[in-house]
Amino acid sequence: MEIKKTVIAGTLESSDIQITLSPATGDNLEIELESDVLNQFGNQIKKVITETLQKFQITKVHVKAIDQGALDCVIRARTITAVQRALGQTEPAWEEL
């Protein structure tokens, strides 16, 4: 599945992460990550975002993530919200939570 519109979830407050999904320029998942803890947790943040997108079978999307030290649970929650907004789902995806 691919994402065809631009959506945002999350804020720039500390311990939050802002996830912006937009149509991909290539054929893959593209993740552009800014983070204060890039050196310590960069790989982990990308892994959580990727795994969450995979649960929704999203294979083609551009992700811009601005992280302010969010924990994994927050990253997952913001990513799910962004995906649901992009897909126009209004009911919580309980099986993903």
Place this chain on the structure above:
Amino acid sequence: MKNSIGVELPENLMNQYHYQPFITTKLDYSEISRVAPVVRINTNQSKVVDSLIDLIKENVKDGMTISFHHHLREGDQIFNYVMQVIINLGIKDLTLAPSSLTNVMNEMVIKAIKAGTITNITSSGMRGTLGKAVSRGLLKNPVIFRSHGGRARAIATGKIKIDVAFLGVPNSDEMGNANGMSGKAVFGSMGYALIDARYANRVVLLTDNLVDYPNTPASINQTQVDYVVKVDQVGDPTKIGSGATRFTKDPKELKIAQMINEVIVSSPYFKEGFSFQTGSGGAALAVTRYLRQAMLKRKIKSSFALGGITNSTIELLNEGLVNKIMDVQDFDQIAATSMRDNKNQQEIDASWYADPFNKGAMVTKLDVVILSALQVDTSFNVNVLSGSDGIIRGAIGGHQDAATAKLTIISAPLTRGRIATIVPKMTSISTPGASVDVVVTEYGIAINPQRQDLISYISKIPGIPLYSINELAQKAVDIVGEAQLPEYFNRPVGLVEYRDGTLIDVINQVKI
């Protein structure tokens, strides 16, 4: 070669810098010799000179060591002014030996390194852009990090030989009698600068406030001073220190402060005449407020408060709950100006405060100290110098020195954002775990197993969760996840001395 903490110390470095490995926090009764400065006899009727440029041309030569103090903190306007003149004159290969470096000095230090003006640095610490640049290898030779007591020791024993000291003061007369207590750039105690004034070969005072001769009280006096230079402004008073240090409202810090207070008042050290040092961290300051309540309730008075002073310590003095303040530096305007009016607020120099190689520093009489940490490891060692990314962003300050107190409490949130504070392995070691007794986090506390006596007191306090330090480290990982450790080049950018001059750690260049 390994030191007693298990840090591998490169043999060639040890030989090149004549270092012994760190062994113990205990001091013995060995004898040392102090050095004396070169004194140029002066019978001038005034030492005021107009041209800083001529003065520097005459006195600062390639390869020399120059020093500054950091009492003006982020308001300092002396360092950048003097360094720019030195860079312009094309002087090379200097050793910079300030008591510490603040952010306002960073760009000028970087500029001076790039110009070849500065090729060696020794400091209590460094932060911001300078810390980052040095961590990435800007300076060829490693920076030597020393505590405030360690610096006093190194200067007194000649390890640091200051050729010219440039000292900003808020007042001076024409002969160099000066203090930190009045004027526009008032900063109170000039405890760190007093060492430079005593041991430097040439002492230059820079002031924006020439007063009538003779100026008293004289913290630095005319027997020590070669030149007095009039400048437009010594410092920006709004950035030297806040008007009054405010208490934290952060619930996490308040919770830590409450627990620290419980630990102190439940310990055998909380009795009539106890002494303490709190520093200026958010939680540490709040402890002062809780301690005050406990002192009133139990009708206990403190004999002295030590170290960096804030208005909350002054309040205790004015209330009669603290008999004396032994003051090496002041963090706010109230503390700085109070020294002028209160004879019980004694200015002390860095040696009196914390020098391990004298006939008795104040820290040896210290009962309770609350110190902060960037990281604490599972052997209770503390890092106050480098971040979890390996980049230098702090200062030893009086940490190593005050940690020798009878009850040393480290105040540290378990996590800061996504960064764990209690970790299995730190990016560098500043203070050995042997001198650390209790670690207090918002989740609970851990007591150094070597202090079984404290465990028996503290385990009786209701509502204070007691953990092992390993359990706290695990708790932190459970919350934030496993952080990637920084990668390093095999190239030292920082040497961390213990207060006695032995080598406790080596900081290498980071690969980021």
